Amino acid sequence: MDENPEMIMIGFAPADFLLAVVAPELRKSIEESWDTVVFDLAEKAKDKGLKGVDEFLQSPGGKDERYRFTKTSISQDTLNKLLKGEFKSLKELTNAQDNSRIKMDKYQYENSLVYTLFHYIKKDEEANKNLIIIDTVFINQKK
Incomplete structure (x- = not known):
């Protein structure tokens, strides 16, 4: 039995299928969850006025290039x-x-x-x- 250590076999589906079909859906779900967190943080920051907004803009969510x-x-x-x-x-x-x-x-x-x-x-x-x-x-x- 000659095994190729670079090849990973999985029993239920080819990795290409998982990356092509499942990964985009998973990514979309993660992005939607992150959106909720970021916009909640922005709302809380606004309650503190411009000082809160300045702090938010320095946070990871405030610096996120997507927004x-x-x-x-x-x-x-x-x-x-x-x-x-x-x-x-x-x-x-x-x-x-x-x-x-x-x-x-x-x-x-x-x-x-x-x-x-x-x-x-x-x-x-x-x-x-x-x-x-x-x-x-x-x-x-x-x-």
Whole structure:
């Protein structure tokens, strides 16, 4: 009986079948479980305000590339435009905010950032594109 030590025989199904059929389902189940944990942690972080969000963003769930959680500080003018639907993308919003920064000195600009958006990316499976979800708008407290 000449055995090949590189080959692993299993009695109930070929390994290729398991990897092709079972592994993706198992991976999907694990990802869904992880999603629940991460979003629960994000909800608890928001209860603590921006400090909690900052701590969450430093955690493994907050750093997970699948969600790309982040926050963006914006002015009243930018928030008004956002609420009116004038931005079609996060890039448009950040460009508008950058243009505001160019027009002001550093002190004026920093004082104009009265809101912070907490947002993440969600994959839209049907449209096969990423969506930016603005989860929360925080009102910044003056120091």
